[in-house]
Amino acid sequence: MNVVAAQHSDGFVVYDGVQKSYDGETLVVKDLNLSVARGEFLTMLGPSGSGKTTCLMMLAGFETATSGEILLDGKPINSVPPHKRGIGMVFQNYALFPHMTVGENLSFPLEVRGMGKSDREKNVMRALDMVQMGAFANRRPAQLSGGQQQRIALARALVFEPELVLMDEPLGALDKQLREHMQFEITRLAHDLGITTVYVTHDQTEALTMSDNVAVFEDGRIQQLAPPDVLYEEPRNSFVAQFIGENNTIDGVVKEIRGDTCVVQLDGGVLIDAKPVNVSKVGERTRVSIRPERVEANKERLADDAHMIKAEVLEFIYMGDVFRTRLKVAGNENFVMKTRNAPDQVRHKPGSMIEIGWMPQDCRALDCPQ
Amino acid sequence: MSMPAYYTTKDKIWHYTFRVLCYAIFFFLLAPILIMIPLSFNAQPFFTFTREMLTLNPDGYSLRWYRDFLGSESWMRSIRNSFGIGIAATIVSTTLGTLAALGLSRSEMPAKGLIMGILISPMIVPLIISAAGMFFFFSSINIAQTYLGVVLAHAALGTPFVVITVTATLVGFDQSLIRAAANLGASPTRTFFKITMPLILPGVVSGALFAFITSFDEIVVVLFVAGVEQRTIPREMWSGIREDISPTILAVATILVMISIALLTVVELLRRRGERLRGVTPH
Numbered sequence: 001m002n003v004v005a006a007q008h009s010d011g012f013v014v015y016d017g018v019q020k021s022y023d024g025e026t027l028v029v030k031d032l033n034l035s036v037a038r039g040e041f042l043t044m045l046g047p048s049g050s051g052k053t054t055c056l057m058m059l060a061g062f063e064t065a066t067s068g069e070i071l072l073d074g075k076p077i078n079s080v081p082p083h084k085r086g087i088g089m090v091f092q093n094y095a096l097f098p099h100m101t102v103g104e105n106l107s108f109p110l111e112v113r114g115m116g117k118s119d120r121e122k123n124v125m126r127a128l129d130m131v132q133m134g135a136f137a138n139r140r141p142a143q144l145s146g147g148q149q150q151r152i153a154l155a156r157a158l159v160f161e162p163e164l165v166l167m168d169e170p171l172g173a174l175d176k177q178l179r180e181h182m183q184f185e186i187t188r189l190a191h192d193l194g195i196t197t198v199y200v201t202h203d204q205t206e207a208l209t210m211s212d213n214v215a216v217f218e219d220g221r222i223q224q225l226a227p228p229d230v231l232y233e234e235p236r237n238s239f240v241a242q243f244i245g246e247n248n249t250i251d252g253v254v255k256e257i258r259g260d261t262c263v264v265q266l267d268g269g270v271l272i273d274a275k276p277v278n279v280s281k282v283g284e285r286t287r288v289s290i291r292p293e294r295v296e297a298n299k300e301r302l303a304d305d306a307h308m309i310k311a312e313v314l315e316f317i318y319m320g321d322v323f324r325t326r327l328k329v330a331g332n333e334n335f336v337m338k339t340r341n342a343p344d345q346v347r348h349k350p351g352s353m354i355e356i357g358w359m360p361q362d363c364r365a366l367d368c369p370q
Numbered sequence: 371m372s373m374p375a376y377y378t379t380k381d382k383i384w385h386y387t388f389r390v391l392c393y394a395i396f397f398f399l400l401a402p403i404l405i406m407i408p409l410s411f412n413a414q415p416f417f418t419f420t421r422e423m424l425t426l427n428p429d430g431y432s433l434r435w436y437r438d439f440l441g442s443e444s445w446m447r448s449i450r451n452s453f454g455i456g457i458a459a460t461i462v463s464t465t466l467g468t469l470a471a472l473g474l475s476r477s478e479m480p481a482k483g484l485i486m487g488i489l490i491s492p493m494i495v496p497l498i499i500s501a502a503g504m505f506f507f508f509s510s511i512n513i514a515q516t517y518l519g520v521v522l523a524h525a526a527l528g529t530p531f532v533v534i535t536v537t538a539t540l541v542g543f544d545q546s547l548i549r550a551a552a553n554l555g556a557s558p559t560r561t562f563f564k565i566t567m568p569l570i571l572p573g574v575v576s577g578a579l580f581a582f583i584t585s586f587d588e589i590v591v592v593l594f595v596a597g598v599e600q601r602t603i604p605r606e607m608w609s610g611i612r613e614d615i616s617p618t619i620l621a622v623a624t625i626l627v628m629i630s631i632a633l634l635t636v637v638e639l640l641r642r643r644g645e646r647l648r649g650v651t652p653h
Contacts, residue, residue, distance in 0.1 A: 082552040095550035109554035
């Protein structure tokens with residue numbers, strides 16, 4: 001929260017108390033306050049229907065905010081029509097003009113801006129080279145593969161040198177390998193050109209690998225705004241913990257709070273150590289969350305007074321680089337432990353009983369949704 | 371098409387019966403039109419084949435009815451009228467129909483079904499009723515028996531075709547292209563002419579051709595609304611049959627058939643071009 005407040009005044013893109021309702025009753029976006037610094041790569045991440053795309057469309061000018069103000073470089077843009085905003089955008093389905101060649105597609109925004117023919121050609125070629133598509137200027141979009149169309153859409157959004165580029169799930173239609181390659185390429189381009197990027201996706205891996213900051217959307221609100229590592233390691237509530245990465249959760253009751261650690265009695269009766277995140281008083285229901293890779297079966301690596309908990313091995317899956325061990329812990333049969341495939345790593349047999357534990361700071365006591 | 375080996379005698383009989391039936395239907399549809407073409411070259415003022423024609427004697431054939439047609443002042447006037455009224459009505463109905471279809475394709479448009487129904491009603495309402503209505507209405511505002519009246523009447527009849535063809539084209543139109551154009555800095559006007567129009571052009575042109583043909587072979591409304599000055603080709607043919615029965619109208623009919631075939635060919639070529647442009651079948 002403090003981070004947002006500090007950036008708020010000097011952000012390049014600022015959402016100030018923005019609300020959006022389509023039918024006048026239900027709010028799709030509820031009191032959005034968000035600031036994006038110049039040159040920042042911000043990802044709006046969330047499940048479908050969480051309001052992230054609406055936020056992007058309001059910034060592009062295709063939706064109007066019901067209340068609140070959106071500022072671009074300090075100036076309110078609510079009353080500026082989309083074609084005068086000068087924001088680049090990559091659409092989900094690329095939206096390349098099918099009746100124009102690739103070169104004409106890229107030339108279009110320059111033509112609109114009244115640029116001369118020779119300058120246009122130079123800029124188009126430069127943009128095409130940027131995405132390694134220089135040889136395709138005379139092709140039509142229908143003659144290109146999905147990945148190639150994606151690159152052209154990217155080049156078209158960049159060719160008129162906007163300071164802000166919006167991307168609406170641009171990699172959704174690509175296969176996994178191509179998607180990973182394009183993730184890398186988009187981030188490289190964005191950083192090389194120093195442009196501010198607002199990227200919308202429902203793919204958390206994409207959000208984590210590409211962004212400077214990620215805003216997690218749910219139910220029309222930002223649940224957490226943080227850099228990827230903070231988001232992953234310190235989720236602020238159980239929605240974020242559940243949505244980002246894999247997570248083990250067990251419900252319980254807070255028994256004791258001592259500064260930055262607390263003791264939670266799980267529903268099975270076992271006591272464990274946890275870090276209180278959004279629990280405030282003893283006796284409160286809580287959901288503790290532990291990342292599979294932070295679960296430790298080797299007692300030597302844990303503190304002497306760490307609480308250990310009994311677990312039954314249900315399944316052992318060999319995945320190459322890691323081992324996935326499915327455990328039954330405090331009644332939860334989907335508790336996963338992920339261990340690195342090291343020479344000394346134990347391969348637990350299904351049916352055996354083991355003891356597991358974790359560093360108190362890795363086990364986060366969060367709100368318990370009803 | 372060869373028959374599969376497993377066909378029984380019954381199957382074979384059905385196979386041939388089916389073919390014969392198909393050809394019979396084609397014959398039924400085309401014969402009245404095709405029969406006019408040789409008859410229009412008749413050297414005699416008859417509507418039947420003469421002995422010379424049947425024996426393929428060159429003397430049995432002549433272009434006299436075509437000469438008659440081209441030399442007649444009233445026929446020439448009707449040609450000018452038909453094209454003039456047709457083109458003017460086409461321009462009006464294409465403009466109105468395209469705009470209507472664009473409006474009806476927008477999601478925020480209320481009462482779409484009702485408006486669509488009203489717009490295409492001239493196609494559904496019996497022509498004679500439209501014609502009578504137009505006659506009384508146009509008379510009361512003093513545009514009956516004027517070119518303006520006929521053009522407006524034909525524009526009303528042609529608009530539904532444009533609305534339908536353009537709406538059909540817009541079904542496959544990707545609305546995000548409009549957003550993309552706006553995002554790239556194009557004003558709504560520029561977007562319309564550079565993006566929307568080229569992509570829906572096949573629909574617009576085929577609608578325009580249908581509107582033109584509607585006006586070109588329309589007679590009921592013309593009988594009611596047009597005066598002597600505004601006589602079109604069909605109107606002239608109608609008097610031709612009633613007043614002086616001469617094979618000239620066969621020559622005219624042949625020419626009209628040729629024009630229709632040419633126009634329909636254009637429609638089909640445009641449709642194929644449209645599909646290619648939209649990338650349905652990349653070649």
